[in-house]
Amino acid sequence: MKLFRFKNTLRLVPLVCFLIFIMFNMTPVFASEDMAGLQEEINALNTKINALDNRLNKTELHTATDKISLGLELRTRVDSIHYEDMRIAPSWLMNGFFIDAMTNPITGQALTPEDIPMLMTMMPPGSTLQDMIAMSGFNGATKDYIQGMMAFLSSMGMTPEAEKYNADNDFMFTNRLRLEMKSKISGNLSFGGRLSMYKVYGDSSGIKFNTGSFNDIYLDGNTTSVPHGDTVHVERAYFNYKTGTDRVPVNVSFGRRPATEGPPLEYKNYSMEGGSPMAPIINWQFDGASLSFGLEDVTGIPGAAFKLCYGVGFESDWGNSYSLTDGRHIEDATFGGFIATLYDNELTSVELNYAHAWDITDGFTGLMLMPFIPFEEADGTYAFEMNKGGYISRMQATENIGDFDLATILVRSNLSELLADIDVFLSLSMSHTKPDDLSKNPFYGLMGMGLLSSNGDMEEQDGYSIYTGAIFPMPFKARLGVEYNKGSKYWINMTGAEDSLVASKLAARGSVVETYYIQPVVNKNFFLTLGGVFYDYDYTGSGNPLGAPVKISDMKAFDAFFPVADKVWNVYLSATLRY
Amino acid sequence: MKKTIIILLGIILTISFSMISSAEEGNERKGKYTYRKVYQSCKDRGEVESATPTLSPDAKTQAQWDRYFEEKKYLEADCKEEWNKLSEEDILNIHAYLKGHAADSPTPAKCK
Numbered sequence: 001m002k003l004f005r006f007k008n009t010l011r012l013v014p015l016v017c018f019l020i021f022i023m024f025n026m027t028p029v030f031a032s033e034d035m036a037g038l039q040e041e042i043n044a045l046n047t048k049i050n051a052l053d054n055r056l057n058k059t060e061l062h063t064a065t066d067k068i069s070l071g072l073e074l075r076t077r078v079d080s081i082h083y084e085d086m087r088i089a090p091s092w093l094m095n096g097f098f099i100d101a102m103t104n105p106i107t108g109q110a111l112t113p114e115d116i117p118m119l120m121t122m123m124p125p126g127s128t129l130q131d132m133i134a135m136s137g138f139n140g141a142t143k144d145y146i147q148g149m150m151a152f153l154s155s156m157g158m159t160p161e162a163e164k165y166n167a168d169n170d171f172m173f174t175n176r177l178r179l180e181m182k183s184k185i186s187g188n189l190s191f192g193g194r195l196s197m198y199k200v201y202g203d204s205s206g207i208k209f210n211t212g213s214f215n216d217i218y219l220d221g222n223t224t225s226v227p228h229g230d231t232v233h234v235e236r237a238y239f240n241y242k243t244g245t246d247r248v249p250v251n252v253s254f255g256r257r258p259a260t261e262g263p264p265l266e267y268k269n270y271s272m273e274g275g276s277p278m279a280p281i282i283n284w285q286f287d288g289a290s291l292s293f294g295l296e297d298v299t300g301i302p303g304a305a306f307k308l309c310y311g312v313g314f315e316s317d318w319g320n321s322y323s324l325t326d327g328r329h330i331e332d333a334t335f336g337g338f339i340a341t342l343y344d345n346e347l348t349s350v351e352l353n354y355a356h357a358w359d360i361t362d363g364f365t366g367l368m369l370m371p372f373i374p375f376e377e378a379d380g381t382y383a384f385e386m387n388k389g390g391y392i393s394r395m396q397a398t399e400n401i402g403d404f405d406l407a408t409i410l411v412r413s414n415l416s417e418l419l420a421d422i423d424v425f426l427s428l429s430m431s432h433t434k435p436d437d438l439s440k441n442p443f444y445g446l447m448g449m450g451l452l453s454s455n456g457d458m459e460e461q462d463g464y465s466i467y468t469g470a471i472f473p474m475p476f477k478a479r480l481g482v483e484y485n486k487g488s489k490y491w492i493n494m495t496g497a498e499d500s501l502v503a504s505k506l507a508a509r510g511s512v513v514e515t516y517y518i519q520p521v522v523n524k525n526f527f528l529t530l531g532g533v534f535y536d537y538d539y540t541g542s543g544n545p546l547g548a549p550v551k552i553s554d555m556k557a558f559d560a561f562f563p564v565a566d567k568v569w570n571v572y573l574s575a576t577l578r579y
Numbered sequence: 580m581k582k583t584i585i586i587l588l589g590i591i592l593t594i595s596f597s598m599i600s601s602a603e604e605g606n607e608r609k610g611k612y613t614y615r616k617v618y619q620s621c622k623d624r625g626e627v628e629s630a631t632p633t634l635s636p637d638a639k640t641q642a643q644w645d646r647y648f649e650e651k652k653y654l655e656a657d658c659k660e661e662w663n664k665l666s667e668e669d670i671l672n673i674h675a676y677l678k679g680h681a682a683d684s685p686t687p688a689k690c691k
Contacts, residue, residue: 071685071687246628246629247628247629271686272680272686272688296629296630296631297628297629297630302615302619302630345612345615346611346612346614346615347608347611347612414608414612416606416608416609416612417609417612421606421608421609523685524679524684524685524686525685578685578686579685
């Protein structure tokens with residue numbers, strides 16, 4: 001039995017050997033086929049990887065040599081503007097500046113204030129003030145005489161009334177183009193900038209007829225914020241260098257500052273925060289620097305940050321008639337301040353902005369077309385010449401008139417966690433002026449104007465402003481905004497670059513109401529805005545640091561040598577492309 | 580009196596419209612707030628040193644953010660514990676915020 005089993009087992013040996021032989025000889029055949037297939041796949045993958053590598057190399061080369069990324073915004077807008085009860089001095093009074101003043105018939109000298117009663121007695125019975133001015137105007141008179149005449153008429157209750165009229169600009173179209181520039185040079189160095197063009201349809205003259213508003217002057221502070229034609233200007237260009245520690249990041253920046261359209265104007269503009277100083281006090285193109293510190297990690301307060309800012313509003317020793325001369329020296333007008341983010345958890349924020357202006361001047365360098373040119377002659381008399389040739393004037397500052405302080409606190413909140421996606425904001429602002437000299441400009445000097453003062457008065461003044469609004473989401477992703485602001489008699493700020501064809505609403509010494517409806521058409525790339533603004537001015541000179549504000553209801557002709565707005569309606573419709 | 584009633588009615592209608600309008604997909608404002616809360620909680624827990632999110636909206640393009648959320652890559656990043664606690668609505672809101680301010684959006688944004 002055992003022998004039988006052994007013989008049977010022995011018969012299996014060849015079979016096993018054969019199978020082993022087959023395994024070792026056939027396996028390479030199977031392995032080589034798999035390997036070949038795998039190799040083919042590997043080769044195919046390598047080909048694809050090489051192709052991807054080539055494509056990536058091209059993209060990397062493109063990215064590395066495309067040093068600036070560009071974004072664009074193009075806005076076309078139509079405005080309808082209506083001025084009610086504009087005030088202006090009567091034309092016969094204005095013409096009086098071009099009528100030669102008499103000389104004293106006895107002394108042969110220029111008239112003095114003491115000669116005014118004599119002048120009155122020389123008039124035929126029944127003569128009016130208009131007749132008297134027609135006989136003896138102000139051309140060639142001394143400042144003392146002109147000021148004396150104004151004071152005399154005021155004391156006698158004979159100051160002529162300002163005339164009222166309405167003015168309409170039914171439709172005015174504008175185009176504004178912005179090219180945003182960004183460049184990330186390294187992890188801690190970047191560049192930001194914006195080129196802008198803003199023009200009125202059918203106008204590229206660049207220079208306006210001066211009607212007494214900052215908007216009428218081509219200034220460094222408003223080159224792209226007020227329509228000046230199809231010239232492209234550099235609105236902002238600055239670098240950011242990030243340093244500091246992980247707990248306190250520090251950012252240093254120099255250049256032409258992103259100082260326009262700061263918070264809370266982003267709601268109306270349907271954009272992110274557009275700039276750095278708070279819009280209620282500063283909305284002005286200027287060159288300068290900033291130094292900011294991120295303090296969230298060291299304070300534990302969400303969003304806490306502190307930023308120091310500096311800017312130059314007027315450079316005295318460049319391009320002016322007195323630059324680098326031995327004589328009376330005008331100081332540069334400079335600004336400095338800080339912006340403190342007291343709290344910001346991305347839904348609610350509280351920010352404080354303070355700024356001090358040193359050596360504010362009675363004007364900035366700028367270009368405009370003056371309707372008439374006043375001269376102060378060497379003998380102290382004034383000459384007035386109508387600008388019949390339409391000559392452009394380069395305005396320059398003639399005196400430092402004082403310092404002022406501006407401050408604002410802004411609270412913003414989104415109510416999506418409490419109620420709905422509604423944004424609300426409130427800004428409380430104050431200004432304090434400290435005059436120290438009167439203007440030496442022939443026209444402003446004639447009126448004895450200084451920092452928020454006239455007739456030679458130089459008193460410190462405080463002003464206040466409130467700005468508030470709410471923005472509601474509407475169907476079809478639209479937004480409805482309602483805003484209100486009010487400024488006091490002596491309210492002053494630096495918002496001449498605000499986006500308004502009438503005047504800065506946030507500079508108003510009076511009340512302004514604005515509503516707007518924003519309707520996206522193609523996401524946020526293309527949207528329409530329909531809005532309306534109503535200005536109700538209480539006092540003259542909104543936004544102008546020169547001259548004492550006068551209550552509009554009380555103003556006389558001498559307060560209205562340039563047109564003064566009382567109530568203004570501005571309705572607008574715009575289409576904006578942003579990409 | 581009539582004027583007061585009309586003004587009050589106007590306010591009520593406006594707020595009602597707002598509440599209806601708010602119930603749309605992906606609320607960017609809520610998304611911004613929630614995104615920050617994720618990293619604030621993560622920082623409080625000690626996983627990260629700063630409450631500033633590691634990825635700013637402008638770190639990616641809109642298409643890249645779509646892929647990021649489709650593939651749930653946020654679960655592979657920092658602060659997984661906080662991301663896991665978020666609801667679908669929270670994720671949607673954060674997605675809307677990041678995509679709305681992506682590098683190629685009209686309003687690219689960087690976390691402060």
